[in-house]
Amino acid sequence: MYEHPAHGPQDDAVRAAQLELRDRAREIVRAAEEVLEISARTTAALAHPALTSSALRHPATGLPAQWALLRALTSRQGLGFAVKAPEGLMRRLGQAGEVFGQESLAALIAVSSLRLRIAATTLEHPELLEDPGMRRLTEAVVGDRDLASLRALRALIKDRGSQQALAGITPIMPELFAIRALLDEDPGNDEAGWALATGRDLTVDPLKGIDVQHLAGLDAGEGAADPVELSALEQPQIARAGTLLGYLRNIAALATDGRILIQDVRDPDGTVRYVLQAPGMAAGKPRNDSPQDFVGAWNNLFNNDSPYTRGIRLAMEQHGIPDGAELALIGHSEGGISLMNLAQDVEFSTRYRVTHIVCIGSPIDNKTPADPDSWVATVTNQHDLVPILDGRGTGSVFNPHPDWYEVDYTDATHGFPQCHTIARYLANLEHDLPEARERIDAALTPYRHPVLRSQAYQLKDRAHPPQGYPFMTVPTTPAATSAGPVELPVRYYDSTVAVAIFAVDAQAAARVLPGLSWLRPTRVGRKALVALSWYEHRCVSLGPYSELSLAVLVNDLWRPRPYDVLRDLLRRADVRRTGRHVVDLLVTTPEALAVGREIWGQPGVAAPVEVQVAGRRVSLLARDPEHGGPLVGLTGAIGPATRVPQVDSVLYGRPDRNTVRTMVRVQRGMRLHPAPRARLLVGDSDQQLARHLRELGLAGARPLFVMTADGYLARRSGGTVLPR
Amino acid sequence: MSTVLGTETDRLQELIASLTADALRLDTRGRELAVQAAGLALLPGAPASCTAALDQQAGNCAAAAASLRTAAEALARHAAAVAA
Secondary structure, X not given: OOOOOOOOOOOHHHHHHHXXXXXXXXXXXXXXXXXXXXXXXXXXXXXXXXXXXXXXXXHHHHHHHHHXXXXXXXXXXXXXXXXXXXXXXXXXXXXXXXXXXXXXXXXXXXXXXXXXXXXXXXXXOOHHHHXXXXXXXXXXXXXXXXXXXXXXXXXXXXXXOHHHHHHHHHHHHHHHHHHHHHHOOOHHHHHHHHHHHHOOOOOEOOOOOOEHHHHHOOOOOOOEEEEEOOOOOOHHHOOOEOOHHHHHXXXXXXXXXXXXXXXXXXXXXXXXXXXXXXXXXXXXXXXXXXXXXXXXXXXXXXXXXXXXXXXXXXXXXXXXXXXXXXXXXXXXXXXXXXXXXXXXXXXXXXXXXXEEEEEEOOOOOOOOOOOOOXXXXXXXXXXXXXXXXXXOOOOOOOOOOOXXXXXEEOOOOOXXXXXXXXXXXXXXXXXXXXXXXXXXXXXXHXXXXXXXXXXXXXXXXXXXXXXXXXXXXXXXXEEOOOOOOEEEOEEEEEEEEEEEEEEEEHHHHHHHOOOOOOOOEOEEOOEEEEEEEEEEEEEEOOOOEEEEEEEEEEOOOOOOOOOHHHHHOOOOHHHXXXXXXXXXXXXXXXXXXXHHHHOOOOOEEEOOEEEEEEOOEEEEEEEOOOOOOEXXXXXXXXXXXXXXXXXXXXXEEOOOOOEEEEEEEEOOOEEEEOOOOOOEEEOOOOOHHHHHHHHOOOOOOOOOEEEEEEEEEEEEOOOEEEOO | OOOOOOOHHHHHHHHHHHHHHHHHHHHHHHHHHHHHHHHHHXXXXXXXXXXXXXXXXXXXXXXXXXXXXXXXXXXXXXXXXXXX
């Protein structure tokens, strides 16, 4: 005989009465099941081909026989049509009968069983009857009064909020759902009602009878796992020795952002065992790109294979867990379901030895580990809604796993989701359930040893391509600089860019360029064009940095022609002859400075650069490298923008006697602001950039146009030294 | 592969046997429910309305069993007419 686990203070007389009520409920529902089968057979007999065809030939005896069967089903004391009858006319008749409010005898007997289950639970939870709101709801559901049920639920929710109201009735929720499904006029949910009443697995949802696979199908993806480092804040929270509370604290530290933890523990004789720790689903959106979401939890509840289980397998492969290794699986909520799914997989259980499974707040009663020797413990707060999703709640009279160690308790917190959080379970096990904690810890003895290694893995629903793929997926070559080795091309994965183009006097532009007869600024009438470019590189292969450069647009270095640049801009960068000659460069990190000077041949200086682009406004500032005061700034409105296609760049630098040419390839287009109002402010510093800007007459100048971009992707090649 | 279904009369006889057996089962279940209802009446915590409902359902099982027997008899007369 199944004895419901009891944790928490309970009077012996109450417990005895509970057991008696539950035993009788179980017997009664068995009777209901048999009556249902009889009802289905009688319904099928009415439509039996031998009877229907012979009754046409012998109506004098055939019709009375059919009438007698019909009476057995439909009279006031009859069986009622069974919606469980084989598919066909009779099943439709049964469904129609239910729609018009005719209850079957079997359903009514099952409801009696469920009412006894509720009565047994209310002995342990007297608040369910003492509270007027909950009593009203329970009585209305049991009495099959739909409108009254709705009103009672609405009043309960209005009184205490939906989560509190649901948590309050959680101990009897499976029974209420089952009664509603069996008595309401919707034949679609009868299957769920019978599953809840008889302890079978749910295949449809109990409210509307919708196939559970519809929602489960949204949890798509092949699963992926990448090793990740724990943050400096998380590292100290990770347990160094294996205990139940330690493992649960690890799960709490991981939160629910898609990560799991694998720990290696070594016992004194040198055996290494592995502990997989898996958190539950994240609150918020029902779908995210990790398997720890609502649709993932639903999928794991009804299916064994999911992105979560596939992700855990990949993490185990990467961790190097050898075949035959002993595993303890510790999971909270969806994590527990996923780990149990793995444990019930024969191939998994053959490859590894799943010795222990501990599931906290997980609905896993419809699952069984493939290895019969696996030791299983479940911990469930009776007011937690999540563990009853498998259809087995506090009042269940069926125990599919009599050999499991089950902790089914209640505490003063009846609030949901608080009572489902790992923090609450942790606190309960630490302070309120010492006996249960010690029992589980005792079982986990083989894993209660120092932790050799802790590795977190980020799980995803599906594998993602490398960052910037395919644009950034290019061969790289190492290059040495005074700041250390770098890879070329330099890859910029995420940058904010603002390029201000000014029209300046062509003679002045020529003066800021190196004094070479063949190096001529591109002219537009009497003007030349210069570009003042601010960049904030947030993610770059050199490490994040910011930069400001001043460059003059120059013609072909060998055969300069007027208007070269306009024609040349239409050409690919690798065949372009014009470009921007960088005359000043400010950067914020030593690595960027070294690459700028030594690879690209540009006159770099280390200085603070600040870049902010927000729609139609910019706030761009470079500070003096000597005293930190404002050196050059462009702040204000830059006006509306239009999108323009991406244009690769050719940059020139001249570190000594040769010119260095580099190409910048970009992936995304930019925004062109044709009518900026902001004006350039140039400080009175003697720094070269400030001097050049003053010489170009740009102090207080308004740009001809500004180009901006966010999330800018670019890669910049190594420099090619030209014989020029 | 073929399935032997027998004659129409054979199939009607099977139906009669099934209905008769089910009537017997219903009688048994009805008596069990009546015993359960009587036991619950003495059990603290069992709702009185539940006991009354079970008692009524036990009576309905007996009534349904009687209806099934009636149907089985009618079917037997029909089977005889078909066989004749």
